[in-house]
Amino acid sequence: MISVTCVAPVNIALIKYWGKRHEDLILPINDSISMTLSTDELCAKTTVTASETFEQNRMWLNGDEVPFEEGSRLTRCLKEVHRLALANGSQKVSPSWKIHIASVNNFPTAAGLASSAAGYACLVYSLARLYDIPLSEELTTVARQGSGSACRSLYGGFVQWHRGALDNGSDSVAKQIASSKHWPNMHVLILVVNDERKKTASTKGMQQAVKTSQLIRHRADKVVPERIAQLTDAIEKRDFQTFAEITMKDSNQFHAIALDTYPPCVYMNDVSHKIASFVHSYNEIMGSLHAAYTFDAGPNACLYVLEENVPELLDAVQKVFPSDSMDSGTYLRGLSVPKVDSTPKIGDVHKTKIDILDINARNAFRYIIHTKVGEGPKELSDNNSLMINGLPLGD
Amino acid sequence: MISVTCVAPVNIALIKYWGKRHEDLILPINDSISMTLSTDELCAKTTVTASETFEQNRMWLNGDEVPFEEGSRLTRCLKEVHRLALANGSQKVSPSWKIHIASVNNFPTAAGLASSAAGYACLVYSLARLYDIPLSEELTTVARQGSGSACRSLYGGFVQWHRGALDNGSDSVAKQIASSKHWPNMHVLILVVNDERKKTASTKGMQQAVKTSQLIRHRADKVVPERIAQLTDAIEKRDFQTFAEITMKDSNQFHAIALDTYPPCVYMNDVSHKIASFVHSYNEIMGSLHAAYTFDAGPNACLYVLEENVPELLDAVQKVFPSDSMDSGTYLRGLSVPKVDSTPKIGDVHKTKIDILDINARNAFRYIIHTKVGEGPKELSDNNSLMINGLPLGD
Structure with missing residues (x-):
């Protein structure tokens, strides 16, 4: 019995993937770019165990x-990994052995993060470790x-999925x-929004968009290629202004395409739009782009912000969007944030302008x-395993 | 002293006007089509009085x-009318006489209807009557x-504004x-939505869209011309299915363009999207398109529906969107609606399906x-005048 345990990260798209040109092979109609988030806060964790004695x-x-x-x-993923194992002449584990897989996400589904991306990345990476297959572009396919x-979650830092x-x-692939070390002060605040509405699942939303949106081809063929080049350049230069502008524009365009679908797909809600509006006002008050929002197929916001600007932004967010559970200990999660003094960087004028922002939420x-x-x-080492004797812990 | 009093209608766009190619002359980047609403329920009313004795x-x-x-x-409008008066050799009133104008809308601004369209149509039409200028395409300019x-409000029925x-x-122009007699059973329910948010004014929203949306040109150049042809044909054939589908698609695309603007313009709110979602579900339950929504630069919905389907639609609307003031006498305005029996057309199965629609509003x-x-x-006749002795009544 051989066992491997791995973690894999969540990634958040900056240039959005929306629309397939092949359903089964999952081939997209446009390139996308994402940033990989630290597994310290959010990750999928998977243990795969192979044994000659497993029956299925x-x-x-x-x-x-x-x-x-x-x-x-x-x-399909398992078959593909077996194919790579054979091609690599890997002999660590026989592909004829059946496997048991246990996988968990350390973040609630309520967070609306693309758990399947981290999950499949973790599965494929764990299988690759099991069969001793190196990480490669082919593994991303x-x-x-x-x-x-999921292909983007196999790398850290900033990742491009080529259509x-x-x-x-x-x-x-x-x-x-660029690796995470290239721009290590790139931080993220995920605002998890209360929501009740049922949404169109993204697989179906994409299919409908490709079938019915009269704007999606223009986006895929004309708009995205330009943005990919601009954003890649901005990442290489650590140019936050361009990074922020393209990220916000592409988030909005993705939701525009969803709305141009028939029947329309609506993922952002009133709170999401208030967050976007707040970010534009905040940036205007600060005199340059200090934060950028992006929204996936749900109402939650991911705000990109440089580490040095996190305290001021979080302070402003909490002024404009106060919460009764602000001090509960479970409201602010993840990396700690130094408290903002009354003085630095953001002066009293800024504070007053933020106070009077007409957003009531x-x-x-x-x-x-x-x-x-x-x-x-x-x-990870074996003592992180999710299984014992080939069965999930606690089962 | 010579006086003229007129009423002019509101029009609701089916193919939306969004984006100018010339700001001052108000030249659009695409054709649009609207339906003119009856002045019995909604109208602008204007009295223009000319006198040799007026000083300004x-x-x-x-x-x-x-x-x-x-x-x-x-x-600018007054000058243009004077130019036409001269060109027409009109001698009823000398263009050298100063004029006094009183104008009112019979609908609250809260209704979010384009009051300026009805208002300017009424002004220009009244001035044309004053100077004895016939209604013409030139007058629409x-x-x-x-x-x-406003140019579309100079005609009844279904009107196309050619870019x-x-x-x-x-x-x-x-x-x-087609005139209102061509499709006389085309009715409209305007759902006036509670809303607090400040919106980008449409003049500014359009400017920003033309400047920043990377989809608007494709819409104007490729999508709209096709839709104009299809909708014109549908109107000529009184084909409600095509009419409804194009109307809904074009409303959604207009809002998609607004969202693709930087910073984004958001006019629909959660309730608006619930209405759209309701209409799609309702049509699905009914087995064909019985209603079509369209939203302008605000959250209110206009639902197009054939007269014979109004009672069932209104019944469903009130089931899904109940109101505490339903029986107040001011909640349902305009044309009266026969009560729905428990039996006709929409059977019990439909009713049940509507009852369980998961929309909580x-x-x-x-x-x-x-x-x-x-x-x-x-x-109108003189006893409808808004002025006495060249001054507004009650002033």
């Missing part, structure tokens, strides 16, 4: 067993077939633009997570 | 005097210079597609206005 492949997700069906994305944006041109998808968030750019997946 | 031009809007400034849109969409190609705007509307397609501006 089995998987447990957050403690519950899930079916391991022929033709599923899960099975395997993760991609689990969940498109590729080939029909078999072998050139639709993720590549690192008490208890708009469940909680706030503070995290930063981070590294790719990594293998 | 003056204007009162909803009872308050407003400045009559050189270079204003108001002055004058109204257009007051407020773009035109000339620099001087002389071919940017409104033309009737109590007291979402201030009130509902029921109206229908209507005719263009008309002159």
